[in-house]
Amino acid sequence: MKLEPFPAAPATEADAVAEQDRLRPLVQTQGAAPEPLRWIAGLDVAYAVDESCVAGAVTVLDAETLTVVETATALRSVDFPYIPGLLAFREIPALLDALGKLIHVPDLLVCDGYGLAHPRRFGLACHLGVLTDVPTFGVAKTAFIGTFDEPGQARGDSSDLVDGGEVIGRVLRTQPKIKPVFVSTGHRIALDVATGLALRLAPEYRLPETTRTSDQASRRALAAGLATGLATGLVTGPAHPVN
DNA sequence: GCGACAG
């Protein structure tokens, strides 16, 4: 897997937007399920209470059994503020660090958040996909942009997420009568394919096993890190506060 | 102008 070194955090919000505009043309919005599909990676991050430190985690699941075969984590100091639409700039550094520690090469990356269903059609899932060139899609827990009709109440029911007259994602009910999740293409995979995979990854709970396991891994890594008093050896990316 | 706003 390609692992482009994450460029220094943008110095300004405008620079970050420019970076997204520069990379957006590289996104591939179509694609069948990866073949072979053996290792599926789940990615998530956990923040310290003051959001000064972030723990990124990647769990690799066996595509057949959905059991975790490997976990990699990385701690970083946070060098970019949370700005809706620019989430990737604060989470990707830690996630790339964690991906770099993997022994298994993922055939698919499942992100926490959005891909094309983004103000500039370049959410975290697209960004990570372009940087790694691995098929990617995002699964978000809450609405961000777009409008949609309430999907049916059965597991597997879904409806289109629409914005500006185009379908940018899908609202998917992974469990009967349970609040749906939002699926959107990240890179090299079609929305229908991503939706099908997302459903497969959530056979028992509302969220895919990929996000459940990586969420837990990131929290453990953060807790362990804070306890170990890593306040000294934290990987600090080139500091570039915005505003 | 005002409010909303992935994690």
Added chain:
DNA sequence: ATCTTGTCGC
């Protein structure tokens, strides 16, 4: 995102 345990309900 994070602060947070038990508890009501199927």
